[in-house]
Amino acid sequence: MQLQQLLGAAHVQDSTAGSAFLSDRHHVYHGQVAAVVHPASTEEVAALVRVCVHHRAPLVVQGGNTGLMGAATPDATGNSVLVLLDRMNRIRQIDTDNDTVTVEAGCILQNLQDAAREAGRLFPLSLGAQGSCTLGGNLGTNAGGSGVLRYGNTRELTLGLEVVTADGDIWNGLRGLRKDNSGYDLRDLFIGSEGTLGIITAATLKLFPLPKARSTALLAFDSLEQAVAFLSHARAGFGAELTAFELMSAACLALLRQQFPDGPQPFAQAPQAWFALLELSDNHSAEHARQSFEWVLGKAFELNLLADALIAESLAQSAALWQLRENMSEAQAREGRNMKHDISLPISRIAEFVRETDALLQAHFPGVRNLTFGHLGDGNLHYNVAAPLGQSVETHMAHYAALSALVHRNTQALGGSISAEHGIGQRKRELLAEVKSPVELELMRRIKQALDPRGLLNPGKVLP
Template structure:
């Protein structure tokens, strides 16, 4: 059987694939594997539409045992495996290549929340659990999982772990590396690595789960995890502040950290250009402040039950002190939960508003936290001067040194041609500058296939050799998510 134009490569086009499919179907049953075009094709393109691949089939095991046996079967027949959660990644890390040799491994059926331990404040759940579902389950117990992002309705726990996702609460709680207490994963030979039970102290050598967190499915396939929980937020105040510069935002951040301490949970920034784009994109939205400002900060401060009653007073004192010290030009505190959500909607709508403006090249970069204002103020004029008509826009998580650095194209007739031509040149320039400033070309979205060549070009040779050595040791056949990361 030959490859088809719809992205599926029928099993018979490969050596032993008829046998593989028969054995996989016997193992997984009718719900567990398919090569039906209508069922598979929607998952062969990443959600941003940048990468489209082919697959010989889509497998959907129901539990870790089935997954383990499937991986053993793939190893036996030499079938590559591309794990996929909610298909909401930003770097093409869950999309197969165009060879049609790989199976697309969907973890979405493995969606059980095994236990919510209220006393220990932790949850054990499977890889296919959707982030929003997890939030709702633990909130019903008076707890919360302190990581959220715009794609919470589709992103899965396994995907979040595999990409070491961040989000808007990293400032206080860290990325997934800090929130994963235990891990279960299928290795390339089908063995199950199981360290779900967390220990405060465990000095038996390497922290092996950290090899899998952020490895994008190239070292092992996450099947379940034990995650850290916190008491539910009893009260929160969200502040929208107008600022003259990004440097001023950095000074305000330091002031808020000193004033609010651990109560400070989020600190996001965006320029006026981003706000204008959002207001054009959301017809019923409006600016929280009357006057226009060069930059805006979105600040979230939270409290548990014990300190909820005094939170607003503390926030008002914090912002009054900021005014007295000329750290901002204007600010408004949310008066209700609905207004707090409205402020956050403006921030979360920046990316779709930018896409609506037209073609752009996006960069998820980080530099040392204290250098971010200087980096943006120095490099944005350089890019705009070197590519006339391009607009450099930075927004995001100033508190952890990570901003989304978008280069918006001038008006062009052929968006794809611009992205593949000048857009690629701009990205190389941005990545060169980030590297010169001691930063990272991927802060929270992963490498995937989007940035793999750039990682090879700019990565430290010693670090890259170590990554390859670990990959070779854990996946000698190279079957786990080939073509991604390394």
């Protein structure tokens, strides 16, 4: 009732049975809420938090509901207020001389990309869910995607934030500054905290010049070691022009051919085990990009850092190559559920990790099929494991916990992370307790206690 007075009756839903907000997109996590609210401004969010503090009601913020860790799904108590920022989706300002944009958290990523392009600038965050995910979600999870190699994660793209604190105060930290050393870095603490430390309502983000030309190639490698050595060569030769380096195993390409028989079929007969989609962004011209390609790839062939290469000769061919990468999740989904592991490793340990972990899985779970792909340039593997041929998905998935424990143990042993870009949410909360030291967990708990002493912000997420 108080919420309706605050936000207007039209913007508060009390009856939410069957609502899509209550489950994650893969229908793994389900919750209940006391109300779903749609505040229209930062001031309304602040007032809302104060009402919730008064009633000791937890707040869960949800963006495009595209996350994979259950971070935006409320718990089962039904006490929470679910906050949707869909009415706070304005682009407040684009400053082309400063190369910044200030945008509200409810803005859909693709809308921001489009607005930047219209202003003659690039907003480089790019990921599969960009048509429905929101900037608030990207900030809450420090989203990665396929442009990280050149432009960094969401954190590196962010200069300033506006946050409503757990007390219902507004912190205006919307600074468009590239250098600012005036006190503790609150910004980066809120980014990636998955709604557990504050509610991000707006951000000031970096923009970049639009590249003049983009070139794409699909590369074939005899081994993962060769792909890693090529990457090092390509970083030196292309420098910051190298904007994507997306790894796909031969098994992934085969699955794509099978699930998308009408899609592109490059390297269908190739004997190589590994492939990578390489993208170059050039400030000069298409001709210049082609010269760079010839120069770096030619040298790579000479040095035996590359087995084969397919260079897109047109925008259509480039789009076809990217389509492979973009169809990857769907191809896997069509085949049936598999075990997903979003992990990162030092790039120098990746070949070793894959070799050892693949072998260990075969020893313990004979016949499982690795469908490994990911952002090799960032050390980020989507180390997915499908059922052995002929085994039912249900039988396979029954081993999820045991198999994942093995994958995560090896990740940890080689200095990697159990979550590269998907976050922790509720899914990896208990796992966090296993992989983090007591010192790190204690530091995190103290920060949570300091910024959300009542524990009302997204309870049950992130911290074990």
